[in-house]
Amino acid sequence: MTxxxxxxxxxxxAALYKPAAQISTLEPNYAYKAVDGNSDPDVNHGYCQHxxxxxxxxxxxxxxxxFIVEQIKLTNRQDGFFVIADRLRNFDIDIFQQDxxxxxxxxxxxxxxxxxxxxxxxxxxxxxxxxDCW
Numbered sequence: 001m002t003x004x005x006x007x008x009x010x011x012x013x014a015a016l017y018k019p020a021a022q023i024s025t026l027e028p029n030y031a032y033k034a035v036d037g038n039s040d041p042d043v044n045h046g047y048c049q050h051x052x053x054x055x056x057x058x059x060x061x062x063x064x065x066x067f068i069v070e071q072i073k074l075t076n077r078q079d080g081f082f083v084i085a086d087r088l089r090n091f092d093i094d095i096f097q098q099d100x101x102x103x104x105x106x107x108x109x110x111x112x113x114x115x116x117x118x119x120x121x122x123x124x125x126x127x128x129x130x131x132d133c134w
Contacts, residue, residue: 011070011071013037014063014065014067014069015035015061015063016035016036016037017032017035017036017037018035018061018062018063018064019032019061019062019064020032020034020035020049020059020060020061020062021059021060021062021101022049022051022057022058022059022060023051023052023054023056023057023058023059023107024051024052024054024057025049025050025051025052026050026051026052028046029043029048029049029050030049031049031059032049033046033047033048033049034048034049034059034061035061039075039125041075041076041077041078041079041123041125042077042078042079043077043079044079048077056107056108058107060100062099066097069095069114070129071127071128071129072093072114072115072127072128073125073126073127073128074093074125074126074128075124075125075126076088076121076122076123076124076125076126077123078123078124085120085122085123086120086122087120088117088120088121089117089118089119089120089121090117090118090119091116091117092110092113092114092115092116092117093113093114093115093116093117093128094110094111094112094113094114095111095112095114096111096112097111114128115128
């Protein structure tokens with residue numbers, strides 16, 4: 001995942017190498033692999049994050065600061081059959097001012113909803129622009 005923000009007139013990835021967490025790990029597909037700068041969409045190459053099976057899985061990144069988010073870039077898996085890419089569906093992109101794991105109702109809480117994806121977006125890389133957030 002890439003979170004694009006602005007420093008002066010230059011856009012950069014604010015999520016790159018920042019601490020990431022997820023509900024569980026289907027080893028060796030750790031949460032940090034979503035922000036390591038490698039967007040290879042084939043999990044077999046070792047660069048994807050992957051949770052174990054859950055009804056309400058979650059993944060998050062701590063940007064370690066406040067940023068004006070310009071764009072969020074999400075790359076879905078593209079290995080295997082199309083059914084693999086279909087696993088990513090019915091998700092929200094939320095923005096929180098603090099670590100939501102510290103809040104009482106986590107994970108059943110909502111931050112500032114930046115984007116909601118219903119049915120699967122399919123294979124590929126998807127851009128969610130800041131205008132979708134506000």
